[in-house]
Amino acid sequence: MKMSVEAEVLLQEAKESIEAAQNYRSELQQRLQGLSQARKxxxxxxxxxxxxxxxxxxxxxxxxxxxxxxxxxxxxxxxxxxxxxxxxxxxxxxxxxxxxxxxxxxxxxxxxxxxxxxxxxxxxxxxxxxxxxxxxxxxxxxxxxxxxxxxxxxxxxxxxxxxxxxxxxxxxxxVSAHPPVQIEELVERPGSVLVRWCKVDEDFNPQDYRLQYRRSNATQYEDAYIGKDCEFLVLHLDPHTDYLFRVCARGEGRTEWSPWSVPQTGYTTLTPHEWSPGVDGYILSSRKNIAMRSDANPGAGGVLYSSSPTYFCGQTLTFKISAAGQMDKRDSVGVCADNHSGAESLQRDQAVCITTSGAVFVNGKEMTNQLPAITVGSSVTFDMEVVSLFPISNNNNPSDGGTFKLRVTIGSGNREVVFYWLLDQVVDCLFFGCSFTHPGWKVLVF
The missing domain is CATH 1.10.287 (Helix Hairpins)
Structure with a gap:
């Protein structure tokens, strides 16, 4: 016997009420669990x-x-x-x-x-x-x-x-009810976590901060940072692994550290940035995040790319120069849409880069703006943001022959340049690379 429309409506309302009650009960149970953790x-x-x-x-x-x-x-x-x-x-x-x-x-x-x-x-x-x-x-x-x-x-x-x-x-x-500083935010980065913290006690005047971390299944914390900044990027973390982070502070004119903040659990799902192994003329560290231009084969070299396109728009890519050699106009570090072999430098099409002299190249053309020269201790950052897509194909498919527009910010020292970078195709992720002609250069990427 077929149900009437009114009965079907009542049945549907009953099902929705049951589902709402189940969700309500689930939310209440989660809150009870939260209260239990708070009490503990x-x-x-x-x-x-x-x-x-x-x-x-x-x-x-x-x-x-x-x-x-x-x-x-x-x-x-x-x-x-x-x-x-x-x-x-x-x-x-x-x-x-x-x-x-x-x-x-x-x-x-x-x-x-x-x-x-x-x-x-x-x-x-x-x-x-x-x-x-x-x-x-x-x-x-x-x-x-x-x-x-x-x-x-x-x-x-x-x-x-x-x-x-x-x-x-x-x-x-x-005795205080709350530590004077607390972790504010944990942001996953490739093979790392950016930890931000803030002061929560207005009467506390911090002189230095101290950040520690450990795996969730370990017992001993280890120091990651001691200094005056309120954020730090903890490197060399394994993806899909929980880590506990905590921070404390030392008051102005004091020698002892404050109580630790409530530990926060963080992790990264992003693959760490790695250089491509086996490229003649370059030696990599065990974690493959440090590349050194070797003098074993002076004629070799060209561009050393990342092992895979692990840079995504919205992230910050950093190159840290820990050793320097003789400068050459072809030397550069930067980001590219592909990893085509055979190029001497990143000063080419489908790439943006900065040379060791501070010149900025976009798709092989040098910009008028220039950044400080790269030396030992220099940090070069790349930040990219998708601006728009301009389809030019007949079927209006952006992935089929469209123009991909990115806003790029390159920072070096205390200066930065901002420009637009046009690509002839849509890319979800980008390669990074470096090219050094002479030995002695060493660069860490994160």
Whole structure:
């Protein structure tokens, strides 16, 4: 039996309501999961902070107790040394006086004995006593130091130390609900990720930033950048692999780093830029992103292209010169629509490039604008944007004989040139290349 139109409408509305309810439930479940993660972050960071505070103050307490004990021991040893040095001469003086008292007692006994003896022996006894008395030098007495001349030890203890410590301890450490800097954006680039961060604490004045990263399945972070910039391109990342990024800052005039930001997961799906291997006259690094003009075969060379067309419009392509050789007018780095072999330079049709002298060529023609010469440490950037398509074929198919117009920006040093580049066909991606006539040039591409 066929359903009425009204019943079909009700059935359709019921299906739509069921689908909407399913989507609503799914969204709510995702939000519950987000709340769970947020709660875990609060609980986990609170537990970690408590442990860090207890550990830090316990270490301070132990270290301070050890320092006070060491200082007390040093002061007591100083008292012992002064006491020993001061008492030693007094002991020597006491021994001398006691020896004199002993001799005087013996002399007294002899003198009294001489006085009591008979007349026959009295003269000899008195003579012997007189000689002995002269030898003792009864008029010579040892000098005893006055009390003001001997040490009277005391301890000078400054109670201000406790006051200073109380003030310093009262200001030591702080607890914040959020780190002062957070990662703002992760942008995938070929074989790399551009990390941008920002300050979120208005009262914090950063002096330097520190960026770290690690694979999601690793345990140790490694430094990627330390400096004043608020963005950095982390190179040499494997595509389709999750990486964790975190950033912290050092306050102005401080030596310690701030707490780390909440780690953010980033990855790149873009194939890293690589030079084409096996080209005579060029040596590549293990990752194939660095090319060096070799002197093994001076006659060889020509253009070294990328292994594949990995540059897409909307990205920034950078050439970093890490070593330089002798300059030649044919030397250049740039972007091209094809990788036709046999060309001596990128100063040809279907290519844009900059020479080592700073001249800019578009489709083989030199522009009037010129950039600074390329030297060691120079970075040359290419940014391209699709402007328009002008079909010229009968069937209006842009991919069949149309004019492809790109806005190109080339930057070198603190200058840049902007121009339009016309191609005779639509291209989704572009090759890059370099050509150096003389050995010694080394270029990194990213």
């Amino acid at each position: 972050q609060v609980r986990g960071s609170s537990t970690h902070t408590r442990e860090a505070l207890r550990r830090h103050f316990q270490e301070l307490q132990t270290a301070l107790s050890r320092l006070l004990s060491d200082r007390l021991s040093a002061l007591l040893q100083e008292v012992d040394a002064i006491e020993q040095d001061s008492v030693s001469p007094l002991d020597d003086c006491q021994k001398l006086i006691e020896h004199g008292v002993s001799m005087a007692d013996e002399l007294l006994r002899e003198g009294e004995a001489a006085l009591r003896c008979g007349i026959s022996d009295k003269e000899d006894k008195l003579c012997s006593f007189a000689k002995k008395a002269l030898n003792i030098q009864l008029d010579s007495l040892p000098e005893v130091p006055a009390l003001v001349d001997v040490p009277c030890l005391s301890a000078q203890l400054d109670d201000s130390l406790l006051h200073v410590m109380r003030e310093r301890v009262a200001r030591h450490g702080s």
